[in-house]
Amino acid sequence: MKPRHLLFLALPLFVFAACKKAPQAGGSVDIPVGEFASLTGATASFGQSSHKGTQMAIDELNEAGGVLGKKLRLITEDDQSRPGEAATVVRKMISRDRIIALLGEVASSRSLEAAPICQQAGIPMISPASTNPKVTEVGDQIFRVCFIDPFQGTVLSKFALSKGWKKVAILTDVKQDYSVGLSQFFKSHIVENGGEVVSEQSYSSGDKDFKAQLTAIKGTQPDAILASGYYTEAGLIALQARELQITVPLLGGDGWDSPSLVEVGGKAIEGSFFSNHFSVEDPSPLIQEFLKKYRAKYNAEPDAMAALGYDSAMILANALKRAGTTEGAKLKEAIAQTNGFMAVTGKITLNAARNADKSAVMLVVKDGQFRYVETVAP
């Protein structure tokens, strides 16, 4: 082998050496907090937002002197929006970085991958925005700071009925637990309350062509279409529906909350409604202050995932202070006792099932903005 080739072989080693930071000695100087998020991939907007919110909370806490006299160190791993990847990065953070608690994920499917690992390792996990009920059912180490889909499905169904949309078609992303759950809860509520589901179609995350499903839906002449999946597909569904001359409004859940929805959907998504965790138009001082700080830090408008990410870190810090230790069992107790915590997305009290009972807002897409329509209390 020529020496030139040896140099090429050695090159990756240098790169690795440069990337890897020196390990923290003893681990007593700071408190390592893990975070896993979909920073890249299909739902990158969720991961980016929740990460920005979480990072902002951690920075704020550290500027105020940290927690328990130590600084918090946020360790963030990217799961690339891929099934399987979440479990890998979470195991790595637990075994190598010795994190004391885990924050994440937005997508329920990936939270469900991480939850059993945290449960087994005795590491408390707080999901900012996974709304599928199964997530916290995994065990007593798993918490969330948002409402759950049975509630969100009811909110959407009530909203549809209040608008007089009795015949509804449902389009579900069968690869996402979130979407499957939301469709199911929506359906059971609307059917019990005098509505009718005229067509049930499905697709898989990553699909680009929905014309076949939409053509089938068009034949049943619904008053509205529930697209319970994520924003990536919702924008495309809207575009293709309009192309097929389907003019009825689309409905969605908090999975729609991303600027990408409007970038892809454009004019086609105008006039569609979705439920969410908070609205930037809310005059509440907590929200307005959060907006101000977020805009100053990132020069961007926060979405619900950013606010929830912020809240999840704040709830953790609050529990750490009350527990007085980073030890898993005591920390878990402290998180479970969270009561009346004033968070950006509303007052958070964790119930016996470790979920937050909070109200939801309905938003409408108007002129490329998400405008507030109404608040629905639990």
Place this chain on the structure above:
Amino acid sequence: MNELLQQLINGLSLGAVYALIALGYTMVYGVLRFINFAHGDVFMVGAFTGMYFGRWLKPLAAAWPEWLFASTVLLVSMLSCAILGIVLERLAYKPLRERPRLTVLITAIGVSLLLEYAGQLVFGAAPRGFPSLITSSSISGIEGLHASNIQVIVLVVTALLLWGLHLVVMRTRLGLAMRALSLNPTAARLMGVNTNVVISFTFGIGSALAAAGAIFYASLYQAIDPFMGVLPGMKAFVAAVLGGIGSLPGAMVGGLILGVVETLVVGYSQLLGIPPGYRDAVAFVILILILLFKPSGLFGKTMREKV
């Protein structure tokens, strides 16, 4: 009935895209006897080139008629992908031409990953909206039937491209050289065919067609991301095998069949009892059936390996 017609139109426009990509697979296989797995990612680069160029050109071309704007974007994207294809072949595959075919095949997978992750680095990971090249409107002939003008344009332009390709392969000297090379590389070389030029040309044409497919795909489905080439690439490969790999008419027919079958399975999933989530499986079930019952494909010739 109208719904069936509508589904057929949906399926044919999807199939046209598969056919365009499948041609690239089949042509490269014809001359080099290997599957260029990076072809789906050349497709992705074509879509992004179209997006960036389209956005750049839009303000400059405000006064142009729409068809001129759309075809400029299409041609620029095809040209840049042709260059990309030729460069890829020169850098990655040519040095391996005398090596076992497996080496080239694995290199192709490497090139594919390189393009995907470089794409993620350069273009970002989030899906991007593709600028509309032609204002979408609906052409409704029969009551309740809506073909969008884009679907019709895709079908017409695809037909034109295929006709052009047919002329190139059948009527030009380069086409003749291509056919000679695919028949017998050694004999072709002995007859004075410049194999390097022909291979570059093949990669160029194949990649340009993939870029055209990408522009159509992006115009039909409006969202593009660095991994968008993976599944269409795989399906086009199935289409090429279905039609008989190495056969040009086979790739076209295979692509159209696959697009239509896939759309019908999704559209009539409740009738058929197949969940629409299995749409991607349809292509691969077809692949398995073809390999089991007619490995040479619909239009392929049975070839015996000479030992």
